[in-house]
Amino acid sequence: MIINEVVYLMETELIPYLTFENTKSALDYYQQIFGATDIFRTVPTPRQAEEMSLNADVDLNELTVQGGFSILGQKIFCADSFLGKPVVSSLVSLMLQVSQKDSAAVSALEALYQRVSTSDGVKVISSYEKKPTGEKAGQVVDKFGITWILKAVK
Template sequence: MTNIKLIPYLTFENTKSALEYYKRVFGVTDVKRQAPTQKQAEEMSLNPDVNLDNLTMNASFRILGKDVYCADSFLGKPVVSSLISLMFEVDLHDSDAASELESLYKRVADSEEVKVIITFEKKSNGNKYGQVVDKYGVTWIFNAVK
């Protein structure tokens, strides 16, 4: 079972706009986005006059070297939920990884486009931990452990 991956997959009402947000606020890279083809639009019974370029069939981006996938919700408006969390965990002994994690947290928190739930700082157990919630309700957890 070592060939099994767990891949974060987010759904948005407007993925095209969400990708711009994540580029600006989180500094995500390697953004890829594919609009539905005319055939896919017909198969999903989309309105014939809809601008397909504004829709996203599938997309992805990279953050701290990890892939996140996403797409538009074609089944109705998605419900914003802070019950969805994505956690980055690094070893504090890996100074490069710990520095990257701290830089990402600082960038995101300083943007004022997220809600800081827990400030990323050293806790009583010696680990560093923090949480933010983005404008789409996704909780991002920053965890640096000994």
């Protein structure tokens, strides 16, 4: 059976959305270690807290219903896990890829790798170096269990 599929061209973005036990501290971590910018954070309203059946004595200013940041210009959204402790998975990795033709982007990516790979709690999976394909790439897992692949491609 052949199915004909109509593809509609529209402006879309695929934005990673991460879940943390404590997004407030995660945002601080990504700002300090990854150099995250454009950081924002929204706390739940009393009505949202009631709808989520949160304890009346919870400090809403410590909770995050939506947050976000950018790393090397790429948006990432996040929030607290209100359904229990988040589970780390190796099923999804985040890849930051730049063109080797953009020397500023390559320098920024290399600086990011150096800063991240030498910070506490980060596991280096592969060093950032030239690969047989001519690309440069490295891979790390941050303290939250998020896998980051950093690539400079031809």
